[in-house]
Amino acid sequence: MVHVTDRFDSGNIEVLEQNPEDLQLAIRPDEGAEHYQWFHFRVTGARGRRLAWRITNAKGASYEGGWPGYQACASYDREHWFRVPTRYEDGELRVTHQVTADAVWYAYFAPYSLERHQRLIGRSQGAEGVRLEVLGETLDGRPLDMLTVGEPAEGKRPFWILARQHPGETQAEWWMEGALEVLTDPADSVGRELRKRCRLHIVPNCNPDGSKRGNLRVNAAGTNLNREWAEPTAEKSPEVLAIRNRMDETGVDFAMDVHGDEAIPVSFLAGYEGIPGWTEEQGNRYYRYEAILDRRTPDFQTEQGYTKAAPGKANLSMSTNQVAERFGATAMTLEMPYKDNPASPEPEQGWSPERCKLLARDCLAALLEYLDTPDA
Numbered sequence: 001m002v003h004v005t006d007r008f009d010s011g012n013i014e015v016l017e018q019n020p021e022d023l024q025l026a027i028r029p030d031e032g033a034e035h036y037q038w039f040h041f042r043v044t045g046a047r048g049r050r051l052a053w054r055i056t057n058a059k060g061a062s063y064e065g066g067w068p069g070y071q072a073c074a075s076y077d078r079e080h081w082f083r084v085p086t087r088y089e090d091g092e093l094r095v096t097h098q099v100t101a102d103a104v105w106y107a108y109f110a111p112y113s114l115e116r117h118q119r120l121i122g123r124s125q126g127a128e129g130v131r132l133e134v135l136g137e138t139l140d141g142r143p144l145d146m147l148t149v150g151e152p153a154e155g156k157r158p159f160w161i162l163a164r165q166h167p168g169e170t171q172a173e174w175w176m177e178g179a180l181e182v183l184t185d186p187a188d189s190v191g192r193e194l195r196k197r198c199r200l201h202i203v204p205n206c207n208p209d210g211s212k213r214g215n216l217r218v219n220a221a222g223t224n225l226n227r228e229w230a231e232p233t234a235e236k237s238p239e240v241l242a243i244r245n246r247m248d249e250t251g252v253d254f255a256m257d258v259h260g261d262e263a264i265p266v267s268f269l270a271g272y273e274g275i276p277g278w279t280e281e282q283g284n285r286y287y288r289y290e291a292i293l294d295r296r297t298p299d300f301q302t303e304q305g306y307t308k309a310a311p312g313k314a315n316l317s318m319s320t321n322q323v324a325e326r327f328g329a330t331a332m333t334l335e336m337p338y339k340d341n342p343a344s345p346e347p348e349q350g351w352s353p354e355r356c357k358l359l360a361r362d363c364l365a366a367l368l369e370y371l372d373t374p375d376a
Helices: 114-125 171-184 189-197 208-213 238-250 280-296 319-327 353-371
Strands: 003-005 014-017 023-026 040-044 050-055 073-075 086-089 092-098 103-107 130-137 143-149 157-163 198-203 254-261 268-270 330-337
Touching: 114 130, 114 143, 114 171, 114 208, 130 238, 143 171, 143 238, 157 171, 157 238, 171 189, 171 198, 171 254, 171 330, 171 353, 189 198, 189 353, 198 238, 238 319, 254 319, 268 280, 280 330, 280 353, 319 330, 330 353
Parallel strands: 023 050, 157 198, 157 254, 254 330
Antiparallel strands: 003 040, 014 023, 040 103, 050 092, 073 103, 086 092, 130 143, 143 198, 268 330
């Protein structure tokens, strides 16, 4: 008998018809919001079968443009994730997969569980010069963890790195795992030099409630955290309120907010064009970092990305714009794909946790080079 369940950390699926030759499913909308695209579920009892499943409400998802060219993720051990044949047809996401084990997990992207988050925090805090601080509690009572890397010293520049404001963008915490491995490895020359020169404040998961609930975009209150940075509140967005308050205490010289984009199949940066306080000098700092990263890795590019805001029209409720305006910082949003990078495809895994982690090292190496450029 084929059995389907989503009753676990970040699970999300509804079973409409449990027929292994035509398994009909639907994605559950975010709690308290209309967003949906993230799915994560387990199928048991399909060993030896050519399992066929379809998400019947794919057309109404938050980003329909994310489905064409997309391949679903699968795993037999929840460690190694690979892609399975997927097509978007007649408003449905349809998958066929020859299953070779008793249980198989499927997901929109490789999940990053709260248990793995706990292991990441525990492993990182044991490194020299790393401190763990709880900035506050979420609405579900979970700790909002921040790791600070680099001992306090006069003249050290305050850098902030945030991830997973949108919980279904799990690429962001895989990126964080790679970044923390670099920053906490005593043998890593990039990490050693950054620890000497900077004090890095790192929030690996800004939205643990939404992550646990299997949401795509929102927290426990149904709030999109990346639209709360102008006026965060304890009732709707305590996560943003806690982070921004701490930023006010430390100041911000450089900030990166790590995300995933459903439709664009490449990695790119979004800056803060359009903020009221925009200056050529502040803008050039961002463009300088972007150019360095573009030169360093083929997994990043500048041709595709978001439309730049017109002068004075930046949305200050978004973290990058608010931080750039509030602190005069060099700030940016890093976006990674759910799909494979067509310029450098990897047929088995597509864009993967491993590539997220490698891109993190390139981003940090680019940051080190940026610090050595004029007017950085």
